[in-house]
Amino acid sequence: MIERYNIVNNRYLLKDLGVLKHHLAKYYSVVQIQKDADGEKLWTEQFGDKIEPLFGHNHLPLTSPKGFLFAEKEVLYKFDGETFKTILPQVQPKVMFGVQACDLSAIAYQDKFFEHDPYYQKRRENILLVGIDCESPCVTGFCVQVDAGPHVKDNTADLVLSRLNVDDANGSSEWLVIAATEKGINSIKGMTLDKADNKHLKLRTKLLEKVRSEFVDYSYISNAIEYLNNNSVPAQLWEELSVRCLGCSGCTNLCPTCSCYTTYDVVEQQPEKPVSISREVKLEVTKSETIRCWDSCLFEGFQKEASGHNPSQKAAQRVERFWFHKFSDEYLPEFQRYGCVGCGRCEQTCPGTIGVHSVMKRIDQQCCS
Amino acid sequence: MSQTQVNSICPFCGVGCGIALVASDNNITAVQPLSKHPISQGKLCAKGWNTPFGINHHDRLTQPLMKVDGEFRVVSWKHALSHIAENLKQFICESGPQSVGLISSARATNEDNYAAQKFARAVLKTNNIDHCARICHSPTVAGLKKTLGSGAMTNSIDDVGKADVILVIGADPTENHAIIGGKIMKAKLRGAKLIVVDPRQTRLAKVADLHLQLNIGTNIALLNGLLNIIFAHGWQNDEFIARRCEGADALKAHVADYTVEKVSVITGVDGADLVKAAKLYSQANAAFLAYGMGITQFVSGTNNVIAVSNLALICGQIGREGTGINPLRGQNNVQGACDMGCLPNVYPDYQSANDEQVRSKFSRAWQTEVARLPGLTSLGMSHQARHGNFRGLLIFGEDPVVTDPDRNKVAQGLRAMDLLVVIELSMTETAKMADIVLPAASFAEKRGTFTNCERRVQLIHKAVSPPGEAKIDWQILSELAKEMGFPELMNWQTSEQVFDEMCKLTDSFSGMSYPRLKQNNGLQWPCNNEYPDGSRCLHSTTFPIGKGKLIPVYHVLTDEVPDAEYPYWFTTMRLHFHYGCGSMTRQSPLLERETPIGLLFIHPQDALDLGLKNHQGVTVSSRRGCVETRIEFSNQVSPGLLSMPYHFKEAPSNFLTNDAMDPITEMPELKVCAVNIIPLPENQPPRSSVLSDAGSRVSQ
Amino acid sequence: MLQLTPQTIRIVDVYDDGSHARHFTFEPKGFVHDNPISIGQFFMLTLPGVGLAPFTYTSIPDKTGRFNALIRNVGHLTEKLFSLGKGDVLGYNGPFGRGWPVGLIKHKEVLIVAGGCGLAPVAATIDYLINNGYSKSVTLLYATRDSASQVLKKERTRWSSSIKLIETLEVGGDSDHSGLPTQYLSHLLNKDDQYPDIVLTCGPEAMMMAVANSCVDLGLKTSDIWMSIERRMRCGVGLCGHCYVANSYACQQGPTYRYDEYLALESKTVAFEKDKVLFQYC
Numbered sequence A: 001m002i003e004r005y006n007i008v009n010n011r012y013l014l015k016d017l018g019v020l021k022h023h024l025a026k027y028y029s030v031v032q033i034q035k036d037a038d039g040e041k042l043w044t045e046q047f048g049d050k051i052e053p054l055f056g057h058n059h060l061p062l063t064s065p066k067g068f069l070f071a072e073k074e075v076l077y078k079f080d081g082e083t084f085k086t087i088l089p090q091v092q093p094k095v096m097f098g099v100q101a102c103d104l105s106a107i108a109y110q111d112k113f114f115e116h117d118p119y120y121q122k123r124r125e126n127i128l129l130v131g132i133d134c135e136s137p138c139v140t141g142f143c144v145q146v147d148a149g150p151h152v153k154d155n156t157a158d159l160v161l162s163r164l165n166v167d168d169a170n171g172s173s174e175w176l177v178i179a180a181t182e183k184g185i186n187s188i189k190g191m192t193l194d195k196a197d198n199k200h201l202k203l204r205t206k207l208l209e210k211v212r213s214e215f216v217d218y219s220y221i222s223n224a225i226e227y228l229n230n231n232s233v234p235a236q237l238w239e240e241l242s243v244r245c246l247g248c249s250g251c252t253n254l255c256p257t258c259s260c261y262t263t264y265d266v267v268e269q270q271p272e273k274p275v276s277i278s279r280e281v282k283l284e285v286t287k288s289e290t291i292r293c294w295d296s297c298l299f300e301g302f303q304k305e306a307s308g309h310n311p312s313q314k315a316a317q318r319v320e321r322f323w324f325h326k327f328s329d330e331y332l333p334e335f336q337r338y339g340c341v342g343c344g345r346c347e348q349t350c351p352g353t354i355g356v357h358s359v360m361k362r363i364d365q366q367c368c369s
Numbered sequence B: 001m002s003q004t005q006v007n008s009i010c011p012f013c014g015v016g017c018g019i020a021l022v023a024s025d026n027n028i029t030a031v032q033p034l035s036k037h038p039i040s041q042g043k044l045c046a047k048g049w050n051t052p053f054g055i056n057h058h059d060r061l062t063q064p065l066m067k068v069d070g071e072f073r074v075v076s077w078k079h080a081l082s083h084i085a086e087n088l089k090q091f092i093c094e095s096g097p098q099s100v101g102l103i104s105s106a107r108a109t110n111e112d113n114y115a116a117q118k119f120a121r122a123v124l125k126t127n128n129i130d131h132c133a134r135i136c137h138s139p140t141v142a143g144l145k146k147t148l149g150s151g152a153m154t155n156s157i158d159d160v161g162k163a164d165v166i167l168v169i170g171a172d173p174t175e176n177h178a179i180i181g182g183k184i185m186k187a188k189l190r191g192a193k194l195i196v197v198d199p200r201q202t203r204l205a206k207v208a209d210l211h212l213q214l215n216i217g218t219n220i221a222l223l224n225g226l227l228n229i230i231f232a233h234g235w236q237n238d239e240f241i242a243r244r245c246e247g248a249d250a251l252k253a254h255v256a257d258y259t260v261e262k263v264s265v266i267t268g269v270d271g272a273d274l275v276k277a278a279k280l281y282s283q284a285n286a287a288f289l290a291y292g293m294g295i296t297q298f299v300s301g302t303n304n305v306i307a308v309s310n311l312a313l314i315c316g317q318i319g320r321e322g323t324g325i326n327p328l329r330g331q332n333n334v335q336g337a338c339d340m341g342c343l344p345n346v347y348p349d350y351q352s353a354n355d356e357q358v359r360s361k362f363s364r365a366w367q368t369e370v371a372r373l374p375g376l377t378s379l380g381m382s383h384q385a386r387h388g389n390f391r392g393l394l395i396f397g398e399d400p401v402v403t404d405p406d407r408n409k410v411a412q413g414l415r416a417m418d419l420l421v422v423i424e425l426s427m428t429e430t431a432k433m434a435d436i437v438l439p440a441a442s443f444a445e446k447r448g449t450f451t452n453c454e455r456r457v458q459l460i461h462k463a464v465s466p467p468g469e470a471k472i473d474w475q476i477l478s479e480l481a482k483e484m485g486f487p488e489l490m491n492w493q494t495s496e497q498v499f500d501e502m503c504k505l506t507d508s509f510s511g512m513s514y515p516r517l518k519q520n521n522g523l524q525w526p527c528n529n530e531y532p533d534g535s536r537c538l539h540s541t542t543f544p545i546g547k548g549k550l551i552p553v554y555h556v557l558t559d560e561v562p563d564a565e566y567p568y569w570f571t572t573m574r575l576h577f578h579y580g581c582g583s584m585t586r587q588s589p590l591l592e593r594e595t596p597i598g599l600l601f602i603h604p605q606d607a608l609d610l611g612l613k614n615h616q617g618v619t620v621s622s623r624r625g626c627v628e629t630r631i632e633f634s635n636q637v638s639p640g641l642l643s644m645p646y647h648f649k650e651a652p653s654n655f656l657t658n659d660a661m662d663p664i665t666e667m668p669e670l671k672v673c674a675v676n677i678i679p680l681p682e683n684q685p686p687r688s689s690v691l692s693d694a695g696s697r698v699s700q
Numbered sequence C: 001m002l003q004l005t006p007q008t009i010r011i012v013d014v015y016d017d018g019s020h021a022r023h024f025t026f027e028p029k030g031f032v033h034d035n036p037i038s039i040g041q042f043f044m045l046t047l048p049g050v051g052l053a054p055f056t057y058t059s060i061p062d063k064t065g066r067f068n069a070l071i072r073n074v075g076h077l078t079e080k081l082f083s084l085g086k087g088d089v090l091g092y093n094g095p096f097g098r099g100w101p102v103g104l105i106k107h108k109e110v111l112i113v114a115g116g117c118g119l120a121p122v123a124a125t126i127d128y129l130i131n132n133g134y135s136k137s138v139t140l141l142y143a144t145r146d147s148a149s150q151v152l153k154k155e156r157t158r159w160s161s162s163i164k165l166i167e168t169l170e171v172g173g174d175s176d177h178s179g180l181p182t183q184y185l186s187h188l189l190n191k192d193d194q195y196p197d198i199v200l201t202c203g204p205e206a207m208m209m210a211v212a213n214s215c216v217d218l219g220l221k222t223s224d225i226w227m228s229i230e231r232r233m234r235c236g237v238g239l240c241g242h243c244y245v246a247n248s249y250a251c252q253q254g255p256t257y258r259y260d261e262y263l264a265l266e267s268k269t270v271a272f273e274k275d276k277v278l279f280q281y282c
């Protein structure tokens, strides 16, 4: 594992986050959450500083920032007729400004999973993570249950921002800035910042307790995790739930820790032959590229073999697989945490209403009775 | 390499889910669902998620092509357009405007469709303008026009959540309109009762409270039976009938014939279940009725629609929230293509082309003569071409060779034309037969509007530039109009100008504009002085024709029934993962992988009887043709019934389907015919029916 | 960092075997195998413009680096591969996964049960045992659908003089040797003198499971049975996620699994009633 987080804990105070953002924008292109006219929140790469950052409230976008590290679609290598050539992504330094705790936990998880993946790491090395403590629970999030939030977890961000107080009267606030890594410290070099002290850290802890207490009772999730792990969820329940899986891949696409991909080849058009009339891939074709794109274990074809044999033929097997991957203790030795970081996105996107809350509730109800 | 996001609408089905297109380097790299979208609310189906593969595929057309000696050559736009214009002018001059026409696309924007019908009527002076609704929902338009006066979905998708009974007839919404299907399943979780009427055991049927698995083609018998039960028990809504309907007595007398016993025999549905269904639907506070192509694709399609309408009217399940008659339309903008008047008999907003007043209104607005003679449907054009009376056709983004019934005749028709121009994204089977192929811009490459099945007009935005020299349909038509000698007629600069022109000439759209659509996240027509914010629910106080008409209809046999020679029922279906002719969805490696090995679904018992193994190759034949494919065991079909998806050019189901037509709408009976199957030797793979090369027009 | 980009190999020889299979000999182009390859491991073969797929080495690389694979024509990629010939250039990544437990099988009574093309992944093992003088203790039970689908004829002829070779056919065999391999097994394992210490099996998954279960019924320990599990694979290095077996990846912890390990993995997830299919040989 690359040592990314040399635990340094430099703490500062800041009145205006814009100052920090402008400072970082000198060295990084800024990616942050923005709201469009309909109120839709999206992670957007922006240039200049037209739009002010969204901070402090319930702003978890439906789409996680996963795609900035593990691209939806990317070329792996090209074949020029003779040899294969690796195509690493061309990336410039980016700062992800204002990532919530759950997504940061997910990035830390993927950092482990993709530790040896050159494409992921090329993108990752160029990203500075600026985390932000959540100030209130979000609609479907349950980070507390899976130890991923609501405040930024240690060793998951380069800089951590935490709002200590809000003065609604004049709209100003005071921010605690924690530089948690070497990279974080370097990123704020040249800024004049006041030092924070233990009092401020204590205040952060107090606020954390307050936010934690605002979460509704999600104990059915903890219960269901237990049932899942002692294998007491009956096959019948999975069968019932899986009738509702439409195989849309929404859950895996939006889940910030999902990492499965497939590859496919594209034949490069030869310039002298601008139109290919036949769709058949001709074998004399000399140039091609291999692309990888996100895949989903909920697709029936995910494990289907050429012989027609399919180890996960049944939708019930596939649905169970997803939840096994998110909540099984078997993964703890490798990742030291569950695959689920409690963002609740699968619940929001599942057209069949079998996202995390629906499934865990059903399991809890069925298994406790 | 920076990344941009642009809001748009999913280009696949009529649900019209919201998506953000993520682009970098002029490439769509991803889509993101939109949680604030009024319909999809953060959800998408597999097709929606795979949108990027459909747009960027590597074999997009980028330059105009002209066939010379059986081979396509790249030509300039100027050359292609002037060639087309010269030919069209010559045909009109020699054979009259009846000899030329357009088939526009239910995938194109409203602006493109408006331009297409305007080009036909004002430039070519013909009403020969059509689109693919013929093979989806023309019986809906015809049937509901008769009974209510308007052929659109009466309520909104959201109403699913407000109903306490949901009745789904001949539709497979979890596969074809997944987001609506999902809402239905959710409503069921919440406690709504779900009744499914379908010969196949669809996913919804599995979760339904009641599945009436009727014999294929017995919809009218079943619906009349339900009516009879309702009248017999006095479950009808007398107050509503008295106030809003006419013809109830005649209908009541007519359906008295359809006794439970008789209907039970015809449909194969248990009598007690019929009574349960009748009670649930009629006694509900709000019952939402949805239907699909399992109602329309029959020779009795229009009558099926009327029977559905009778049921809703008798029970008063219309005109309120959570109720309604709700046809689930297939393609993303089939509603818009109809609304825009891409039908031979109507101008935009269903203004009759036979009405002299309407014609002179448009003639005045456009400052030119418009077509006078009645127009031909697409099948009519193909038919006339085979008889040498139809010479020049422009087809926009449709692949009739793959999707139309009886493709042999379609291919013959196209081959018989003197000029076939296809405007497409990629080299489809139909495009291969064309004389000229023009490269079109995809939905991600233009601005415009789509109208979803709940009449919501929604804006799409340009996320990337068209590849090479590809152009937007309305731009192509505008330039072609100039070549034809109409420099001013269609001289728009932006799609907004096209839209504004359309709104001025219609009532239902008169309250719309791009800024208003943006502000309101789309608007549902009618949107006019009376309903400035659009209409969630139609017919709340009155029907466009005044009182709703109750029209008695008879159960008739389907055109073909199994016999000794062709002993199996055969029906067509759609797969969740594919759409239309597959030209977009099959570009996705993920969706392509989902395709089952076998494309002919057969009940395991039938297979056992025939000694067939799963995935074995077979020849399926009907009176019209045969295809080779593999079988796939499925419990969704009952014994005696075979079912085949229609997306695959390797095994085109329309080699087999019947083109016997609904007399009113010329809707072919795609949903049912009789076939036989003969096993291929065990290790012999089926032969694909793909046209071999571009040069030869069709090989059979 | 992992290298996902393939190295280049060239086809230097091809010949047909059985009705749908073909032997390919590959030669590295401009690289030497940097990891020792053990028998039972596999590699990923890339056809530019078509895709990639995993195949087992039927022989481990010789001094010049050449190696063989026996490939059956089953689908999209393999069909394209069959249209190639000597001199054509392909991509290669490997070796991947865990091979057969060769260290454990010397000096043991070894029973190998192979089905259809499943013979290919054990071929190198058999050669290894013979070449190192352990052959007296080897029994090979080779099961196929019919005689046309038998592969590795040359090798079987060669082996038949040094090991005990039994062939069964689902259709067309004589009364002793017809039907499923499991039927023959009970027959075989009832004789005390041939009681194996270790069983290796390779073939359709349903066959391997049936064989393993029969062996257990006949008194073998699950820890004495090894099998090669086939999964769809997209990377070979534990990234693409396709080859999962519970929380293991077949491309890393497999494709060779000890039966007890495999059962332990299986027991971590819910057992679903499978739709009943009799196995089909490839």
Ligand SMILES: Cc1cc2nc3c(=O)[nH]c(=O)nc-3n(C[C@H](O)[C@H](O)[C@H](O)COP(=O)(O)OP(=O)(O)OC[C@H]3O[C@@H](n4cnc5c(N)ncnc54)[C@H](O)[C@@H]3O)c2cc1C
Pocket: A304, A305, A306, A307, C042, C050, C051, C052, C053, C054, C055, C056, C057, C069, C070, C071, C072, C073, C074, C075, C076, C077, C078, C079, C117, C120, C121, C229, C230, C231, C232, C233, C234, C255
């Ligand atoms: C560890 C291992 C070793 C194998 N060894 C051999 C061998 O020695 N000889 C042999 O003939 N076959 C072997 N196979 C099976 C072989 O990989 C498949 O037959 C082959 O992938 C079929 O590809 P296709 O494109 O022709 O089939 P299609 O069905 O057309 O496959 C479509 C796509 O799916 C992929 N695919 C399908 N099945 C598999 C699969 N099992 N694994 C990975 N990708 C798949 C293919 O790459 C292809 O791109 C092995 C499989 C595994 C997992």
Ligand code: SF4
Pocket: A251, A254, A255, A256, A257, A326, A339, A340, A341, A342, A343, A344, A345, A346, A347, A356
């Ligand atoms: S499983 Fe659902 S809630 Fe958990 S991290 Fe993934 S998307 Fe979020």
Ligand code: SF4
Pocket: A244, A245, A246, A247, A248, A249, A250, A251, A252, A298, A346, A349, A350, A351, A352, A353, A354, A355
């Ligand atoms: S989001 Fe729901 S329907 Fe879609 S693949 Fe996941 S579980 Fe299935």
Ligand code: SF4
Pocket: B010, B011, B012, B013, B014, B015, B016, B017, B040, B043, B044, B045, B046, B047, B048, B049, B176, B177, B178, B179, B180
């Ligand atoms: S339901 Fe229809 S509109 Fe929605 S994502 Fe699927 S295809 Fe697109």
Ligand code: FES
Pocket: C232, C233, C234, C235, C236, C237, C238, C239, C240, C241, C242, C243, C244, C249, C250, C251, C252
């Ligand atoms: S083949 Fe990719 S994880 Fe095993």
